Amino acid sequence: MEAARALEQARAQPGNDRDTLLEILELQGVVAGMLQQPAKARAAFQTLLVLAPEYRLKGDYAPRVVTPFFEANGWLNDKGAALRLEVVPASGTDNLLTVQAKPDVLNLGRSVLFYQREAGAGWILTEQPLVEGMASVERKGRRVEWWAELLDERRAVLTSLGSETSPLVTLAPGALASTPAPVPTLSEKQPQVKGVPGSPLRTVAYVCLGLAAGAGATGGFLGLQSNQARARVEGAPVNEAGYTVGLTQKEAFALDARARSQGQWANILFGVAGAAAIAGGTLWVLGAPVTVSAAPSGVVVGGTLP
Template sequence: MRYAEAARALEEARAQPGNERDTLLEILEMQGVVAGMLQQPAKARAAFQALLVLEPDHRLTGDYAPRVVTPFFEAKAWVNDQDAALRLEVVPGSREARALAVQVTKDLLGLGRTVRFHLRDGAGWTRQEQPLAEGSASVVMKGERAEWWVQLLDERQAVLTSLGSAAAPLVAQVPGALVPPPVAGKTPAARVAPGSPLRTVAVVCLGLAAGAGAAGGYLGWQSSQARARVTGAAVDESGLTVGLSQREAFALDARARSQGGWANVLFGVAGAAAIAGGTLWVLGAPVTVSVSPGGVAVGGALP
């Protein structure tokens, strides 16, 4: 219960260079909890925001009072509303530069500072660190093929996130010819695509798209309602949530995340089915598909 001492100890732990990601997440959660118990909601909210941009699905590991739960759910709502989850992505390198490049595409809190590249050579793994410049960093690829992985670090060299690992590295290879050139004097035979069966499949796909879209919309609405009950719960004069218990808040948050996840899946199914249905409908008439020196040729007429 000595929260002031705990806060100082956590500051010292956070200041240590080179914290691993799991350690960093644990420190940030405890900083938010301690600040909440000390009735420092702004500081608690800031710690929870940093925690949740790194791990949006994180849940508190204990059963805490409203002074802790309230800033946690406020931070979660901010991350969801701003789509603020930190993102690190691979950028295709140029053939000439042979670059292995990554880019931070989402870092609203400005946590990322350095990228640590791990490259495998004949002697094992070697490391190179490059500062972020306009959100990206790169190293030069040696040879025709490279195995590599990366870690995004903050100003204290703590690991924020990573792409790949030593056990499952990324693989880069210099692009080469994908299709052999055609043999002179020979024309590949044309293939005739069937017609009417595609229209039947197209109708099924479009019906699936409509059903999935409607179900996704309903689940999305249910998710929004559950989240609104958490963020809109009544508070007392000191700013503490009194309209919901912690158990109810966690249950509503879990329901909102589950329904939101399923809504996204159904929207994805609806989009894919609509594209497939539209494409199959257009291609419902017989067409010919053949390979020519200039590429792939498609011929025919729509019914």
Template sequence: MSRLPPLLVFTLALLLAPVAWGQTPNPDLSRARESLEALRYSEATKALEAARARPGNDRETLLQILELQGVVAAMLNQSAKARTAFQTLAVLAPEHQLTGDYAPRVVTPFFEAKGWVADQNAELRFETAPAEKTGHNIESLAVQATSDVLKLGRSVRFHLHPEGNTWTEQESPLVGGQASVEVKGERIRWWAELLDEQQAVLAQVGSAEAPLTELSPRLEALARALTEPVNPEDSGSHSSLRTASYALLGAAVGTGAAGGYFGWRSRSARKELEDAPVNEQGVTVGITQREAVALDERARSSAKVANILFGVAGATAIVGGTLWVLGAPVTVSAAPTGVTVGGEFP
């Protein structure tokens, strides 16, 4: 089977590249592709330089520009420019593969750049740094760029969402490989982008779809408490809690019954007072005024006692139920939607 000429292979790769990469918001990159399709390499080189200089390229667009810069320079036998573009590409994305079947003059410097990054451990790493926290608040968030051997990073764009507020952006300079931003809150969702001097995105931690979450010391302690499983060896403790829960639940039932009795007394007195016969003038007859006052007082006092007893019964039932749960060999853990309880309830 015959092989296609290298120039034809290169042209086909350029034609298929926009389909593989998708559309780009950078018009200079689109212009560079059109020049490449027409094999106008000098024009393509200028268009790629303009695309690279355009502020605000996203990470995917930046990787496309660097790949094509390396490809065009290699096709023009500009080995130094090809090496620079491919090394930058490999530093940012060591796993990146060429989009197309290129000639050896392109593939060789590309894999040499990938090998250099692997040998020098030169991959750019962008990571979170410890947040500053005091009391119940988060005071600042921080990130760090490590192994930035090409000194590409210039600033960091933080995307912040304190609880109860909307998303905001704040840019901080990268100093000594680190950048931070002041915040205030107990729970903050956030993500960050590392930017170069043209505001192109080099790397990021978190994303708009999967932001990071930072908790205050108080909420961290609560989360740890929720995620620590109950020790199944503490059977004696479980048994004691269960015994106490049964006693409290029994007391709640008894107190509720007493409350029901006094509620019945109140209703009976009120009914007897309301059912007393009246004459044509609307005056109550059949019971004396003293008896009416006594019935009203009994209805009021019995109702008050019933309400108190019902309140005590409810509180006792809550405590008893809590002890019953704590006395079970279960585990309690935090989940994205709330709290989950697992184990066996006898």
């Protein structure tokens, strides 16, 4: 179906951030469930829950969607399959930053993107492949701040260790830990304004709204075809004895079966269109650009809704 293909294309885009990836996986599971493809729905939900074990569906869906989600959640708990990125402690004079992805039961991880810097310097980015679930990078100083992201084969962010705002700190063997970077006083701080671009959620919002339009149009077409087939059966002329003379019995049965089938698919597509429209509208609002201003009185966040 068009909805499933559009989501596959969105999933194949390189460099999706984590939030975008989770939204795509949820929608893939929902669409597969509504199309009565439980195996595909369960697989999408398993990947979703491996990355975000506490994730909950954002809408109220029929059992054909909810059941695969609960099955995936049970599988996650049985396997202990929640994916995480952990620090591997350095040994001796080791000059490496090393992380391990575990337990990668779905074999999703392909590489790790390391961010590191010395105090006051810019971030240095280094991508290293996973080898037996581990990746390492040379430490670029005696005292470095760093964090890391686990990437899949399309460089989408699966999970992370630390963050830009809460990095880890690693010292070289023998380095003193008592020399933190000087913190400017309040009077020395200058207001800074940082523009934050629109979230990639906007991209997924466009996909969802496109799906809604496509599914709605297709559903409307199938509904019209169903009504026309039903009208031919019900409007066929009859003779004085009350028997239908405009259609053979075989033709009548065929038209009735076609009307039922097209009606069922129309209802499914209308459901997909509704879910995609709700998701698209929500993601459009959540993806609105904002500005963040740092001032002596605090942090001010501003922006405009569409």
